[in-house]
Amino acid sequence: MTEHVDLEQSYFRRVVRDTFVRLSARIGIAWVAVLVFFAVFAPFIANSHPLLLSQEGELSSPLLNYLTAADVVLILGFFISLIIFMLKRLSRARRGWLAFASLLILTVLANLFIKPPELAVYEQYRNAERAGEYDWVLHTPIPYSPRDYLRDSGDTGLEAPFESEARLHLFGTEANGADLFSRMIHASRIALGIGFVATGIAMFIGVIIGGLMGYFSGWVDMIGMRLVEIFEAVPTLFLLLTFVAFFGRSLYIMMVIIGITSWSSYARYIRAEFLRLRQQDYVQAAVAGGLPLRSILFRHMLPNGIAPILVAASFGVASAILAEAVLSFLGLGLVDEPSWGQMLNQAVQSSSFYWWMAAFPGGAIFLTVFAYNLMGEALRDAIDPYLKRGG
Amino acid sequence: MLLEVKNLCTRLQTGDDAIDAVQGVSFSIERGETFCLVGESGSGKSVTALSIMQLLPADISSHPGGEILFEHRHANSQQREQVDILQAGSDTLQQIRGARIAMIFQEPMTSLNPVFTIGDQIIEALLLHWPDMSETEARKRAIEALRQVQIPHPEQRIDEYPHRLSGGQRQRAMIAMAMACEPDLLIADEPTTALDVTVQAEILRLMKNLQEKNGMGILFITHDFGVVAQMGHRLAVMKEGRIVETGETRQMIRQPTHDYTRRLLGSLPENLVKPARQHTPEPRTVIQVEGLNVHFPIKKGLLRRTVDSIRAVDGVDMNIQAGQIMALVGESGCGKTTLGRAILRLTEPTSGSVKFLNTDITRLTRKAMQPYRRQMQVVFQDPMSSLNPRLTIASALTEPMGVHGIGMNREERLERAGEVLEQVQLRRDYLWRYPHQFSGGQRQRIGIARALCLDPSFIICDEITSALDVSVQAEILQLLLALRDERELALLFITHNIGVVEYLSDDMAVMHEGRIVERGKTAELIRNPSQDYTQRLLDAVPRIS
Numbered sequence: 001m002t003e004h005v006d007l008e009q010s011y012f013r014r015v016v017r018d019t020f021v022r023l024s025a026r027i028g029i030a031w032v033a034v035l036v037f038f039a040v041f042a043p044f045i046a047n048s049h050p051l052l053l054s055q056e057g058e059l060s061s062p063l064l065n066y067l068t069a070a071d072v073v074l075i076l077g078f079f080i081s082l083i084i085f086m087l088k089r090l091s092r093a094r095r096g097w098l099a100f101a102s103l104l105i106l107t108v109l110a111n112l113f114i115k116p117p118e119l120a121v122y123e124q125y126r127n128a129e130r131a132g133e134y135d136w137v138l139h140t141p142i143p144y145s146p147r148d149y150l151r152d153s154g155d156t157g158l159e160a161p162f163e164s165e166a167r168l169h170l171f172g173t174e175a176n177g178a179d180l181f182s183r184m185i186h187a188s189r190i191a192l193g194i195g196f197v198a199t200g201i202a203m204f205i206g207v208i209i210g211g212l213m214g215y216f217s218g219w220v221d222m223i224g225m226r227l228v229e230i231f232e233a234v235p236t237l238f239l240l241l242t243f244v245a246f247f248g249r250s251l252y253i254m255m256v257i258i259g260i261t262s263w264s265s266y267a268r269y270i271r272a273e274f275l276r277l278r279q280q281d282y283v284q285a286a287v288a289g290g291l292p293l294r295s296i297l298f299r300h301m302l303p304n305g306i307a308p309i310l311v312a313a314s315f316g317v318a319s320a321i322l323a324e325a326v327l328s329f330l331g332l333g334l335v336d337e338p339s340w341g342q343m344l345n346q347a348v349q350s351s352s353f354y355w356w357m358a359a360f361p362g363g364a365i366f367l368t369v370f371a372y373n374l375m376g377e378a379l380r381d382a383i384d385p386y387l388k389r390g391g
Numbered sequence: 392m393l394l395e396v397k398n399l400c401t402r403l404q405t406g407d408d409a410i411d412a413v414q415g416v417s418f419s420i421e422r423g424e425t426f427c428l429v430g431e432s433g434s435g436k437s438v439t440a441l442s443i444m445q446l447l448p449a450d451i452s453s454h455p456g457g458e459i460l461f462e463h464r465h466a467n468s469q470q471r472e473q474v475d476i477l478q479a480g481s482d483t484l485q486q487i488r489g490a491r492i493a494m495i496f497q498e499p500m501t502s503l504n505p506v507f508t509i510g511d512q513i514i515e516a517l518l519l520h521w522p523d524m525s526e527t528e529a530r531k532r533a534i535e536a537l538r539q540v541q542i543p544h545p546e547q548r549i550d551e552y553p554h555r556l557s558g559g560q561r562q563r564a565m566i567a568m569a570m571a572c573e574p575d576l577l578i579a580d581e582p583t584t585a586l587d588v589t590v591q592a593e594i595l596r597l598m599k600n601l602q603e604k605n606g607m608g609i610l611f612i613t614h615d616f617g618v619v620a621q622m623g624h625r626l627a628v629m630k631e632g633r634i635v636e637t638g639e640t641r642q643m644i645r646q647p648t649h650d651y652t653r654r655l656l657g658s659l660p661e662n663l664v665k666p667a668r669q670h671t672p673e674p675r676t677v678i679q680v681e682g683l684n685v686h687f688p689i690k691k692g693l694l695r696r697t698v699d700s701i702r703a704v705d706g707v708d709m710n711i712q713a714g715q716i717m718a719l720v721g722e723s724g725c726g727k728t729t730l731g732r733a734i735l736r737l738t739e740p741t742s743g744s745v746k747f748l749n750t751d752i753t754r755l756t757r758k759a760m761q762p763y764r765r766q767m768q769v770v771f772q773d774p775m776s777s778l779n780p781r782l783t784i785a786s787a788l789t790e791p792m793g794v795h796g797i798g799m800n801r802e803e804r805l806e807r808a809g810e811v812l813e814q815v816q817l818r819r820d821y822l823w824r825y826p827h828q829f830s831g832g833q834r835q836r837i838g839i840a841r842a843l844c845l846d847p848s849f850i851i852c853d854e855i856t857s858a859l860d861v862s863v864q865a866e867i868l869q870l871l872l873a874l875r876d877e878r879e880l881a882l883l884f885i886t887h888n889i890g891v892v893e894y895l896s897d898d899m900a901v902m903h904e905g906r907i908v909e910r911g912k913t914a915e916l917i918r919n920p921s922q923d924y925t926q927r928l929l930d931a932v933p934r935i936s
Contacts, residue, residue: 281773281776281777282777284732285777285841287737289791290764290765291790295794300779300782
């Protein structure tokens with residue numbers, strides 16, 4: 001029995017380090033980082049509203065005027081979270097709570113006070129520019145909004161990349177004439193959002209139910225396992241179809257439904273972990289010390305049993321993204337809101353096959369799911385004690 | 392000379408660091424001789440054995456120097472030849488390993504493959520080394536080997552799977568497997584550490600008999616001086632990869648010359664000097680157990696009806712006074728741990744009562760139990776799993792204090808936790824460390840500190856020194872005695888180590904199959920036990936003199 005007196009910091013850091021020494025995990029996190037960047041700064045990357053323009057000596061920024069509450073929350077939230085996580089003095093848990101609270105406040109405030117004009121006429125800038133009304137104009141890198149159907153350019157419709165000589169469309173345009181690249185950038189928000197929120201809901205329910213099952217065992221476990229079996233028998237896709245038919249198309253309903261139908265596997269994992277942990281001496285010592293149940297479950301057991309859940313979660317995010325893509329592909333996704341699956345749908349709508357409509361969104365879905373799977377696998381190997389190098 | 396190890400060095404590679412686990416070890420073993428290697432954990436004794444067998448993975452181990460000369464007796468021609476195992480090719484090694492040098496391991500539960508019958512495993516080894524032997528012949532020899540190790544009805548038992556055998560029988564089967572090829576050298580790496588004393592005594596006797604019959608050499612690795620005194624002709628004490636002293640066993644135990652050997656022998660509970668008690672408190676019963684039963688139901692059939700129950704604890708009565716150390720002794724599976732857990736209500740008792748200062752706590756609700764939780768604490772056996780790896784020592788100690796309203800605020804609790812740490816002879820700044828930064832002995836002290844910081848009047852110590860080296864064990868035992876005097880603690884000390892019981896406890900109770908078969912003052916009970924079982928248990932304990 002040799003002692004491994006490792007002065008080098010906690011288990012959490014070691015797992016993170018072990019995960020990201022792998023090239024595959026680095027590729028995965030790099031792609032997700034790119035997506036996060038696109039999702040947060042989407043309006044500044046692809047927008048028909050000019051970033052800055054000067055008209056008769058007067059500076060104005062239509063882009064800022066037209067920012068929605070969601071845009072503001074994402075951008076400010078991103079920076080606030082960054083700053084909070086730089087605060088090394090606070091404990092990790094406290095930083096997490098602080099970030100969560102500030103995001104919540106930010107969301108409420110933004111929805112109360114930010115009211116962008118309801119109607120956006122994208123053509124006005126191009127017309128005005130052509131007429132020479134502006135002194136100078138500064139556009140975003142891609143000067144098209146996801147819902148700018150280029151009505152001023154006549155009947156555009158589907159155009160392959162670089163087909164039009166007057167305008168530059170890197171990835172071509174979709175059925176209504178909007179720039180595909182712009183739509184894809186804005187769609188990354190839905191892809192990330194649905195992945196994180198649906199998985200978050202599933203994890204929350206799964207951890208609570210699985211934790212109670214594992215800790216109490218006996219009849220609580222019996223009932224819990226039957227509940228798990230019931231939920232495993234629910235076909236998510238058909239439930240989603242039914243809900244869309246009854247309640248209309250809403251991103252939030254989709255998130256919730258994907259969340260509450262996929263918690264069962266998390267519950268199973270947590271249950272198994274808790275059954276093992278319950279026998280550990282430090283849990284017994286906590287019981288003998290008269291600690292409250294809340295502390296035993298969430299302070300003494302959960303942090304020691306969370307690792308397998310995180311692995312499952314990274315695969316869960318991937319499957320939630322796929323579920324949304326499938327729905328959108330079937331034409332039951334969001335109306336008019338850009339989404340990768342819906343673009344795939346347009347690729348095969350008419351008799352001919354528009355390759356750019358299939359290749360780019362399809363590639364994005366593939367890369368994202370792949371990236372999460374890569375990270376999941378690396379994480380799984382990092383927490384597996386049997387795969388430790390050098391014995 | 393059967394085996395001659397000269398200046399053996401073994402280097403182990405872990406990641407980027409190399410550890411010189413064995414540094415220049417030399418010794419020799421004759422035919423028919425038992426040579427014991429003794430040392431504390433991490434001293435390199437097992438690595439030495441594995442080096443002789445060449446069982447260390449080649450990618451993490453290397454031998455910068457030394458020779459291992461083995462007199463290789465060829466199986467067919469009886470021709471003898473001296474082989475340096477470190478230089479030998481894999482063919483020669485294959486011939487030697489298993490056939491000429493056999494090894495048995497510590498853990499009988501995992502060293503047999505559970506999906507093959509024991510017969511299959513012995514016959515496979517035989518056929519590997521004598522390819523021209525027929526199956527029937529091999530089977531006959533396997534039965535013979537099992538008979539040799541005194542497994543009853545070897546003709547039938549040979550077709551049993553390992554899970555049908557008890558721990559002692561498995562170790563016998565392992566020995567049978569090792570002996571089947573009639574090796575010249577048997578390496579035994581702590582072969583009896585995981586076994587009960589009575590079983591250990593049988594296995595040791597068996598090994599001696601086999602040695603007399605076959606004249607093989609034995610390299611016996613252990614940390615238990617009692618076993619050494621019974622087994623060894625010669626003895627070597629290892630420390631940090633070196634042999635510090637070699638000599639004839641009896642001579643060395645009587646008159647050790649090296650400081651380290653002297654210190655090791657001095658740490659044995661038999662040799663510790665018990666400090667005199669300053670005062671005896673007036674008798675006050677802290678714990679009173681009456682007719683306590685813990686039965687686990689056995690459910691069978693479609694309707695899961697309870698057909699029978701396992702009586703883990705079967706009608707136990709026990710009284711423990713303030714300032715009294717009560718030892719609870721018994722072999723594995725006798726229910727001693729379950730009894731301890733039932734007293735604390737970590738396992739719900741089936742019937743009977745546990746009175747703490749005249750209050751029956753067996754029927755209390757979770758909430759009503761709360762004030763009693765503070766008074767009754769427990770320290771566990773395994774120092775690795777008894778502390779939450781994710782919490783600092785400070786949170787592990789202060790959280791229960793907060794729950795029980797000890798200390799006005801965090802600062803006060805931290806102050807108190809620091810004091811308790813100092814009481815168990817640890818440094819105050821250890822509060823901010825995580826459990827993995829401590830050694831086994833230190834963790835066990837922290838476990839004691841966690842129990843003490845609630846200021847309890849009763850502590851259950853469940854085999855708290857079993858996983859520790861003797862020198863660390865001695866320190867923990869002395870600490871417990873001091874704490875008992877200081878705080879008038881009532882202690883229930885659960886153990887299987889009679890030496891520890893003799894040193895530590897005032898009274899003892901012997902448990903067997905869920906019942907207490909005998910109890911009394913420790914000194915008297917050990918001098919003349921009245922029950923057969925107690926007598927057998929005490930006789931089986933290996934003693935150094």
